[in-house]
Amino acid sequence: MDCREIEKLLVRFLEGELSSEDNAKLENHLAACPACRKEKELLPQSWKMLDNYPAPELKPDFTACLMQRIHTEEQMVATVRSGMPRFVMRTTVPATVMLALLFTFLWTSNLRLRGYQSEQPGAAYFSIRDNRDDLADTDLGTNLEMYFLR
Amino acid sequence: MDYLLDDDVQLMLRFKNGEESCFVELVERHKERVFRLAYRFLGDHQEAEDLTQEVFLKIYCTKKNYTPQAKFTTWLYTVSKNTCLNTLRRKKPFIVSLNQELELEEDKLTPQLAAAVSVSPDNALLRQELLAAVKKALDSLPGPQRMAVILYRYEQLSYEEIARVMDSSVNAVKSLLHRAKLQLKEKLERYVKS
Numbered sequence: 001m002d003c004r005e006i007e008k009l010l011v012r013f014l015e016g017e018l019s020s021e022d023n024a025k026l027e028n029h030l031a032a033c034p035a036c037r038k039e040k041e042l043l044p045q046s047w048k049m050l051d052n053y054p055a056p057e058l059k060p061d062f063t064a065c066l067m068q069r070i071h072t073e074e075q076m077v078a079t080v081r082s083g084m085p086r087f088v089m090r091t092t093v094p095a096t097v098m099l100a101l102l103f104t105f106l107w108t109s110n111l112r113l114r115g116y117q118s119e120q121p122g123a124a125y126f127s128i129r130d131n132r133d134d135l136a137d138t139d140l141g142t143n144l145e146m147y148f149l150r
Numbered sequence: 151m152d153y154l155l156d157d158d159v160q161l162m163l164r165f166k167n168g169e170e171s172c173f174v175e176l177v178e179r180h181k182e183r184v185f186r187l188a189y190r191f192l193g194d195h196q197e198a199e200d201l202t203q204e205v206f207l208k209i210y211c212t213k214k215n216y217t218p219q220a221k222f223t224t225w226l227y228t229v230s231k232n233t234c235l236n237t238l239r240r241k242k243p244f245i246v247s248l249n250q251e252l253e254l255e256e257d258k259l260t261p262q263l264a265a266a267v268s269v270s271p272d273n274a275l276l277r278q279e280l281l282a283a284v285k286k287a288l289d290s291l292p293g294p295q296r297m298a299v300i301l302y303r304y305e306q307l308s309y310e311e312i313a314r315v316m317d318s319s320v321n322a323v324k325s326l327l328h329r330a331k332l333q334l335k336e337k338l339e340r341y342v343k344s
Contacts, residue, residue: 011328039335046338047331050303052277053284055186056195058202062185063177066203070210 001029006036010043158222166213173213177206180223183305184230190300191234193289201237205230220314227307227315231297238293280341287337295330298323 006029012018013026030037153159165172184205188198208229301307312323
């Protein structure tokens with residue numbers, strides 16, 4: 001065993017986790033190598049140095065602040081939830097319907113104009129790809145492409 | 151199923167059934183534990199306090215789905231560990247080379263620091279310098295290694311408990327700690343040499 005190998009085994013040696021064979025090899029090496037003996041001493045000493053890291057205390061009103069924050073956030077969530085149905089009815093649903101109608105209209109008119117009535121989805125896909133310039137990488141183009149790939 | 155007899159688990163179950171005072175009791179019992187962990191992991195008082203709040207908020211929000219599967223503290227440490235590691239990921243990467251020298255005048259300071267530990271513990275300045283060296287050495291460890299060291303060295307958890315908290319095997323935890331010890335020795339050896 002050389003010094004590098006010894007260093008890797010030192011932690012396990014100090015914790016008594018080595019096999020008796022490795023233990024004996026390591027002890028033989030340590031008896032002959034002052035540098036490794038020094039390393040062996042440094043490990044527990046540096047570990048002990050971690051004692052010098054005390055943690056401060058929390059401020060006394062921590063729990064009160066936490067509970068206040070929890071109640072404030074609960075109130076906010078309750079407010080948002082109670083307001084949600086009206087908001088959804090007034091904006092999200094009409095917007096979704098309009099988008100769906102617009103998409104359907106664009107899709108059908110696009111097919112009629114270009115005459116892509118083929119029964120083979122693959123053919124339609126390649127035709128669309130040949131005319132990519134017309135679609136100019138818009139979301140509509142991407143959506144159409146994904147549709148025909150399915 | 152021993153954990154079902156755990157006082158804290160019982161408190162959490164009562165909180166799940168609507169007794170908010172039980173949650174307050176849990177916070178009172180464990181806030182310092184979470185804060186200490188966060189402080190040593192992040193090294194900043196305010197960040198540690200915010201993280202402690204975040205941990206208890208998560209505990210509060212999961213009350214409906216709470217099903218005891220371990221001791222309460224194991225679960226608490228797991229939530230704290232995840233929150234700490236996520237916070238670390240969100241922070242700007244701070245890279246410290248293993249070979250980087252600590253920014254202290256080591257030749258002048260080392261004998262004094264060694265003396266401060268063994269002879270003159272009242273010397274506030276030297277203790278402060280020593281604290282800075284330990285803090286920096288700990289901060290230089292990768293997140294999981296740092297967490298394993300804090301749980302083992304400061305929170306006195308066993309290898310098995312740390313493995314449960316870190317969702318890992320005992321051997322993996324031992325390996326993390328071995329590497330951390332070697333790295334800490336590299337960082338701190340100049341301060342322990344007398």
